[in-house]
Amino acid sequence: MKRSILFLLLGLVLGLFSCEKPDKSSLPFVKIYDDQNGNRSFSPLSMTKATVDNGYMVLSAYDGWRIHLMKMDKDGNFEWNLELPEQYVNAVPSLLNINQQLYLVCMDPIALDTRILRIDETNRQVQQISCLEEVSYPVHAYYNGTDLYLMSSPLSSQMTVIHQVSQTLDTVVKVGALSISTNVDDLLLKHVMHTGKQYPFFIQSTPENDYFAVNAFYNYSFSTVFFDSDLQFSGVYNGAAMDGGINAIFPLGSNNFALARTSGENVFFNPKAALNPTAIAMATNIEAEGDAELNHQTPALIKEISISGKKYLAFLASSRSNQLVLKLYDETGKKIKSTYLSKNVPIEACDMAFTPYGELLMLVRVRIMGSYNRIGSIKLSKSNLEKLVEVE
């Protein structure tokens, strides 16, 4: 009797202490990065993996178009930040990793031309490496692994211009242009100053590198225009004036795209849409599944991720009821899971990254205490993601 009680107690204690001790780095987290200045409003723009360690660099706008850089470690802990001097404003929402160096593209507030800055992660500073005088009011930058492309929309020009930049990042070597045919200066200024609607400008090449999908002002609308590799117009999916159209795209190859589009006040997702790069069509006619709970005025993001060795497409958007909605689709386009993140506080998805450890890291803008827009990060662990796709 006594011996069995002893064994029972021993088993209980051993069982207790043999419980799995999680590696802290593998755990999910939510972080909001503080700033005591209540007047300061942050708009996170882009996040990319640091080149010097496993942390992440975050690019944000604050006080309108001022530029803020922040470094966090892989567990979301703050490491350092840097407010760029006033001579650099209007960072485009792309942190670029070019040959293992991080770059950002911004503008001079007086000359209105484009500056390319190299981020020195070790010394926590930036260095201007070039000035592109012919590129005025940059709105997007895209590096396809070999070349840097910039999109600009100079005020009063009624033009959208795509620039291919030289390998040395100091001259423009090729240009493609679109006529907007109407004045969008007011919309553009509100966009770059972060005081109005944020337009989902993007340049995205297809996996075959035969076309570029360009989301930009074009022909009285905000549309998705296809350029060929020589930056010549190929086709267009027109948006509904300045309000409806494609707001996120992820090329899957063979002219298939995962996309998010808006129409009226609704957001629609299609994880596998066949788009013809030479067609002239309406973006609002692309077949897609609507989701009435999503907020059409906030960004939607699409990323390919890998869970348990299988590829999935992750769609991230904000709901009208202050939640992030994450939807996972498998390679066939079948919806596997829709889940909610965060509650009760206005929150916008700004960027997301799939980490080398199989985790999903999301960059968000959170309005805390009902007043202050702050940079936030949310990480879903590998096991979180595995649980999401388990329930098929």
Add this chain to the structure above:
Amino acid sequence: MKTFWGLLVAIFVMQGVHAQSRKHQYRKDRYFFGINIGTGFTQPVVDERFSLLEPTPQSAKEDYDKQYGNLFHNGGGVYGLHASFAFTPQFSMITQPCFQTQRYSYMNSYHWSDTIMGGEVYKEFLHRQKISSVRIPVLLRFDFSRLRFSPFLQTGISADIAYFASKQVFSDNYIDKDVDRKTATSSSVAEFTPHLNRFNVAVLGGGGISYYREHVAFSLSGTLSYNLRTSINEFNRYADYTGMATEYLDVQDKFNLLSLNILATVMVPLHKKW
């Protein structure tokens, strides 16, 4: 002088015990069954601190550590059953399965300078959590005397199964380390259970005094318990089941609960002989 008074008290106690030697109470091989009721106090012993708001050089504070109330700020209740068996007149094994309510609270505060909102913005929060659980302890008790009045010490372990937990937040706009729950703005009460490690094991130790009569016995005991597992599930610490995480900038620390339970027990001997 202190030695004198100490000696005097010791003499009185010894005399009292000796005086009762004629009131010998036979306890060997007896079962006792009863009920108990009492109060409990809880204190989180923090192992690692977490904060949703990450301090930066532009923050008002270098950290946002929670300020926990002390043990006696966090009262709860205990009620349950008592069963024991005396192997010898002074040595017995006890179990006291009970329902218990543990509470713990903490405060934190934030400050922003905001000229648009009218200068300085202060927010102070009081977070109150309540955990209801079933506790099944197994204790070994050593009685110091064989008399009717018998002081005792006891130690053991218990299995704790949390079945419900809730949380409520109170806030005001002054940082004065005091949030008056009667006047403060309060959140709704949110269920907190999924954030917990539902099963826990505690080590227990304490003492008390018993009074034995032929057909009934009473005891008053105080028992300290320390949960060996942390109370919050590390895998879903940030899961925000309450909906209060980003709203109140709240995330639970990693801690183990320390409790002091004071129990009054009434028991009857059901079986006189083995």
